[in-house]
Amino acid sequence: MIAQANRLNQVKEYYFSSKLREVRAMAAAGKDIINLGIGSPDLPPPPQVISALNEALVNNGAHQYQPYKGTADFREAIAEFYQNHYQVQLDPDKEILPLMGSKEGITHISMAFLNEGDEVLIPNPGYPTYSSVTELVGAKAVYYDLNAEGNWMPNLKDLAQKDLSKVKIMWVNYPNMPTGASGNDSLFEELVAFAKAHEILIVNDNPYSFILNDNPKSILKAKGAKEVVLELNSLSKSFNMAGWRIGMLCGSEKNLNTVLKVKTNMDSGMFYPLQAGAASALRLNGNWFSSQNEIYQQRKNKVLELAKALDCVPEKDQIGMFVWAKIPQGKTAEGFVDFLLNKYHIFTAPGFIFGSNGEDYIRFSLCATEENIERAIKRIEK
Known part of the structure; x- marks a missing residue:
């Protein structure tokens, strides 16, 4: 056997x-x-998205390999989306990396930055994939508490008192799953400061910000965030496109290029019509x-x-x-x-x-x- x-x-x-x-x-x-x-x-999904996908099926080159970093139009649509809904300016050529699903992105990020024995701060409760991928790459999960008394937000003062010398990544997820807690500007600013003080990469997993929420937020709006933060986002929940497997990772060019080294060895680009449909979705109004x-x-x-x-x-x-x-x-x-x-x-x-x-x-x-x-x-x- x-x-x-x-x-x-x-x-x-x-x-x-x-x-x-x-x-x-x-x-x-x-x-x-x-x-x-x-x-x-x-x-x-929105009917415009289905139309855009169908139209793209007959485009020249639609069935060939696509760029590892996605089409220029798809990245432009992501940049427009972040500007319009989060008031965050992103360079579509340098600060956006389309993904074949944000869940898959968790693996890409972990493989790109974690060595065996590195530690990872993971919320408790939190998305189980953070823990399982950490174990798969040989790193160590270190859990931090979220609870009702603390409004399901991390106590960064308590965390700062711990030995963080081996911590490489901290996973956060606001709006939070499973608790439904919403993040706020103060929390995001504190997280950025925490990351800089302890040389930790913060990764915010942000697929739920438009569902029953009138005030969508991105941690990338916090001052200096791009230096120490990556943000995952997805079309799965916001646009009812879970089976399409379309996500995105946003942050500094340096960090995205690190992730790209993994991604280019894991897939051969996203199907062009999917990207065309996704771009159409991202350009819909409120x-x-x-x-x-x-x-x-x-x-x-x-x-x-x-x-x-x-x-x-x-x-x-x-x-x-x-x-x-x-x-x-x-x-x-x-x-x-x-x-x-x-x-x-x-x-x-x-x-x-x-x-x-x-x-x-x-x-x-x-x-x-x-x-x-x-x-x-x-x-x-x-």
């Missing part, structure tokens, strides 16, 4: 990969599963987000009703496409999720998969119709 690589010894299969097999098996067996577990948008948020707000209202019926207490002032809620006292997140799945055929995400500080929480996705959420409420009320 061929043994697996040692790097996999500390890495588990992604929770949703294994759990959704169970959910699909139940559905195949005739169970009517209502899936409120994952953030895979069920709404269609009416697109308003129309989407009307739908998400109605869904959120229903999910809040569902949470109340389950005696769960949602966190206040959440943004993004999830509802993060505290489960009834005495329950465990895993047990509560399995109870809902097996008794009511409602699937939600247990907070423990995001870290130990999520043990007392579950996460509801808004990527389900009002009708299905209403059906879930009726099942509980019965």
Whole structure:
């Protein structure tokens, strides 16, 4: 038998990969599963985007290899998007690197900057991929606490008292997933100062800033941020294009060129029509987000009703496409999720998969119709 690589010894299969097999098996067996577990948008992309993709299919050269740094028009569209929505000026030739998905970008960044034994500051709770990729490249995950008492933001004063000499990267994620906490200018300025003081690369993962949020922000707007910050962004959530696998990384030319060394050995460029469609999406005006948020707000209202019926207490002032809620006292997140799945055929995400500080929480996705959420409420009320 061929043994697996040692790097996999500390890495588990992604929770949703294994759990959704169970959910699909139940559905195949005739169970009517209502899936409120994952953030895979069920709404269609903008119609202009589909038109742009179709038109690009017949362009000369559309089916050939494309530039590793993406087309000039796509990078220009990203720059326009950042200027229009975040008031951040980016050089499209030097400070933007298109990615085939921002999740994939987490691996690119980690491979580009981390050596074996380097340490990485990772939020608890936080996106599980930060931890798994850190382990895959042989670095060490060092967790920092986020909690309700601190409004789900890092205590940088406490972190500064620790030995940070081996820390190379700090992952942050605002608007936050899974908690829905929004970042603010003060936090971003403090993070930039922290990064400079301790020679740490801050990476902000920013795919949720337009969902149920009237004030989108980028950490790159903070003074001096580009020197010590990279920002990941994505079209998956904001434009309902998760399956297209289109993301972007923004920051200094020096840091992006470091990541490019990895990327050019991992892919051969993004399909041209995808880039044309993405550029079309990025150039839409704010009416697109308003129309989407009307739908998400109605869904959120229903999910809040569902949470109340389950005696769960949602966190206040959440943004993004999830509802993060505290489960009834005495329950465990895993047990509560399995109870809902097996008794009511409602699937939600247990907070423990995001870290130990999520043990007392579950996460509801808004990527389900009002009708299905209403059906879930009726099942509980019965």
